[in-house]
Amino acid sequence: MIEWTGVIVQGVLLGGLYALFAAGLSLIFGVMRLVNIAHGDLIILAAYMGLTTTVMLGVHPFLALLIVMPVMAGLGYVLQRGILNQTLGDDILPPLLVTFGLSVIIQNALLETYTADPRKLDGGGIEVASIDMGGLAIGVLPLMTFLIAVAVIAGLQFIFYRTALGRGFRAVSDNQDIAQLMGLNKAHVFGLAMALALAVVAIAGILLGMRTSFDPAIGGGRLIFGFEAVIIGGLGNLWGTLAGGVILGVAQTIGAKIDPGFQILAGHIAFLIVLAVRPNGLLPRVEH
Amino acid sequence: MSAATVTRSTRASRIAMVLGLLGLVVLAAAPWWAGRADLRLMGEIYLYLSLACLWNLMAGYAGLVSVGQQAYVGFGGYMLFALTVFAGLNPVVAILVGALLAAAISIPIATLIFRLKGAYFAIGTWVVAEVFRLSFAQIQALGGGSGSSLPVAVVKELGAKKAAREATSYWLALGAAVIVLFAVYFFLRSRRGLALTAIRDSEVAASGLGIDIWRTKLEVYVVTSAFTAIIGGLIFLQKLRISPDAAFSVNDWTAFVIFIVVIGGIGTLEGPIIGTLLFFALREVLADYGTIYLMVLGLVAIVVMLKAPKGVWGLIRDRYDLELFPLSYRVRQKD
Numbered sequence: 282m283i284e285w286t287g288v289i290v291q292g293v294l295l296g297g298l299y300a301l302f303a304a305g306l307s308l309i310f311g312v313m314r315l316v317n318i319a320h321g322d323l324i325i326l327a328a329y330m331g332l333t334t335t336v337m338l339g340v341h342p343f344l345a346l347l348i349v350m351p352v353m354a355g356l357g358y359v360l361q362r363g364i365l366n367q368t369l370g371d372d373i374l375p376p377l378l379v380t381f382g383l384s385v386i387i388q389n390a391l392l393e394t395y396t397a398d399p400r401k402l403d404g405g406g407i408e409v410a411s412i413d414m415g416g417l418a419i420g421v422l423p424l425m426t427f428l429i430a431v432a433v434i435a436g437l438q439f440i441f442y443r444t445a446l447g448r449g450f451r452a453v454s455d456n457q458d459i460a461q462l463m464g465l466n467k468a469h470v471f472g473l474a475m476a477l478a479l480a481v482v483a484i485a486g487i488l489l490g491m492r493t494s495f496d497p498a499i500g501g502g503r504l505i506f507g508f509e510a511v512i513i514g515g516l517g518n519l520w521g522t523l524a525g526g527v528i529l530g531v532a533q534t535i536g537a538k539i540d541p542g543f544q545i546l547a548g549h550i551a552f553l554i555v556l557a558v559r560p561n562g563l564l565p566r567v568e569h
Numbered sequence: 570m571s572a573a574t575v576t577r578s579t580r581a582s583r584i585a586m587v588l589g590l591l592g593l594v595v596l597a598a599a600p601w602w603a604g605r606a607d608l609r610l611m612g613e614i615y616l617y618l619s620l621a622c623l624w625n626l627m628a629g630y631a632g633l634v635s636v637g638q639q640a641y642v643g644f645g646g647y648m649l650f651a652l653t654v655f656a657g658l659n660p661v662v663a664i665l666v667g668a669l670l671a672a673a674i675s676i677p678i679a680t681l682i683f684r685l686k687g688a689y690f691a692i693g694t695w696v697v698a699e700v701f702r703l704s705f706a707q708i709q710a711l712g713g714g715s716g717s718s719l720p721v722a723v724v725k726e727l728g729a730k731k732a733a734r735e736a737t738s739y740w741l742a743l744g745a746a747v748i749v750l751f752a753v754y755f756f757l758r759s760r761r762g763l764a765l766t767a768i769r770d771s772e773v774a775a776s777g778l779g780i781d782i783w784r785t786k787l788e789v790y791v792v793t794s795a796f797t798a799i800i801g802g803l804i805f806l807q808k809l810r811i812s813p814d815a816a817f818s819v820n821d822w823t824a825f826v827i828f829i830v831v832i833g834g835i836g837t838l839e840g841p842i843i844g845t846l847l848f849f850a851l852r853e854v855l856a857d858y859g860t861i862y863l864m865v866l867g868l869v870a871i872v873v874m875l876k877a878p879k880g881v882w883g884l885i886r887d888r889y890d891l892e893l894f895p896l897s898y899r900v901r902q903k904d
Binding site: 552 | 628634636681682684685687688689691692693695696699700703704706707714819820824827828831835860861863864866867868870871874875878
């Protein structure tokens with residue numbers, strides 16, 4: 282019994298990481314209906330940036346965030362205004378294809394720079410530390426990841442509904458042309474949304490890098506996990522995304538408990554079941 | 570006033586047909602004039618051309634932008650191995666049976682992933698491909714995660730001698746490409762093709778005219794899946810070895826194919842042909858640079874999408890009003 286409780290708790294905490302993968306995806310889809318195929322590769326790029334920062338400056342990965350987050354945010358803004366804004370429109374193919382191209386470019390640039398060897402961020406012992414809760418050992422890093430995910434989603438929720446920036450996001454999301462008429466520069470608003478999304482990607486990348494080893498090829502898999510969390514939770518609902526991440530995480534740890542080779546497959550199957558039973562996700566946004 | 574007539578074929582399309590048939594005869598004779606390496610390369614070109622045509626039919630005409638076609642490439646490949654090894658079928662028969670199985674399995678998959686719209690449909694197809702990859706990796710009889718090779722006895726059924734086998738494999742690839750090209754062409758010229766083109770131009774208007782959009786898209790998805798499985802079978806008949814990572818590779822069987830179609834010109838029949846030739850030309854030139862080559866390919870695809878979204882063939886067509894496969898109608902004034 283305690284064994285299975287442990288499996289479920291691990292899954293819930295893993296779900297925090299998946300919610301972080303998903304939050305950026307959900308944010309940019311909500312604001313500009315863009316699905317970024319390179320999202321997973323950007324997470325891996327952030328992890329490598331964290332690696333370079335920690336090695337060069339000799340700092341802890343959490344401190345490296347002070348550099349990686351602004352750099353990724355800046356990259357997001359430039360990417361959006363320089364390239365992605367040109368792809369937005371009724372046709373879904375241009376953004377899909379351009380981000381697919383970006384994905385291939387990022388993957389191979391990382392391969393060229395860092396080789397295909399798996400790397401890991403050194404968290405200084407935090408990865409193996411655990412706290413005892415009534416006979417249940419809970420990893421410190423997974424617990425922190427989950428709490429950070431909750432904080433990030435609460436923060437995004439706050440930005441969306443309580444700040445002028447968030448009002449801009451919601452305005453362009455509702456109607457781009459009218460928002461433009463009201464004096465918002467939508468190209469700039471989209472740039473800020475992508476910057477915010479990639480700041481979250483930076484956090485996700487650093488936490489991923491401390492948790493497991495990574496290599497340039499694993500971006501696609503991370504994109505899929507994030508995407509599954511978004512769809513399970515329901516499009517356009519950030520708290521739903523957290524719930525989606527948790528369901529995916531629990532499905533994976535239960536699958537891994539049954540058979541280690543079954544971990545990822547169990548997550549995909551959970552996603553397909555949700556798609557079959559509740560095609561709009563578990564907590565879809567209420568349409569006005 | 571003069572009477573107007575409507576025609577489909579043009580002088581250019583008739584010339585192209587004659588040249589195309591002559592070219593086909595020359596290519597069919599390749600085992601007698603080409604070296605082994607060239608034969609192999611040409612076989613690969615035909616198979617990529619087929620994949621590009623099929624993806625173009627889905628994305629360019631039916632609006633089904635899939636990034637998960639590797640699911641059916643890998644499925645076709647694995648069915649070739651499973652049916653020859655365990656059911657003792659002839660390789661060609663195994664590939665055809667594999668296509669039927671792919672069509673059967675694509676129907677429940679379509680009912681599930683058609684619930685996702687636009688770009689989310691695209692990633693949904695990728696999830697399906699991952700499910701296929703992980704499932705086949707679990708089957709120990711087919712080599713599990715490390716894969717397996719086609720037994721010598723099965724390979725010998727294609728021809729006792731190596732040269733004969735390579736020629737057979739080449740003709741199969743050429744035949745598949747010709748069949749795919751003609752199937753797509755005649756499909757687009759048919760009543761259903763017209764419905765499909767209407768859907769491509771405006772879903773709302775098409776459904777207003779009584780076209781069952783969901784059903785038309787389903788038909789395209791199922792037929793494309795079956796053909797993609799055939800091509801997958803032929804790909805791994807050339808390679809003689811299969812593993813889950815190679816069979817369900819998103820880069821090899823989808824990313825490259827998408828780049829080919831977009832660079833050549835999406836939504837046209839000529840585009841995939843031009844794209845395939847450009848893709849292989851680029852690959853032969855930059856083959857020694859490995860990762861740089863892939864980055865250049867990604868960059869070219871991005872630039873084409875942003876600057877010339879209709880691709881190379883789109884540029885040529887706009888400039889010269891050329892159409893090699895007569896699909897559109899032209900109104901002519903008679904003097």
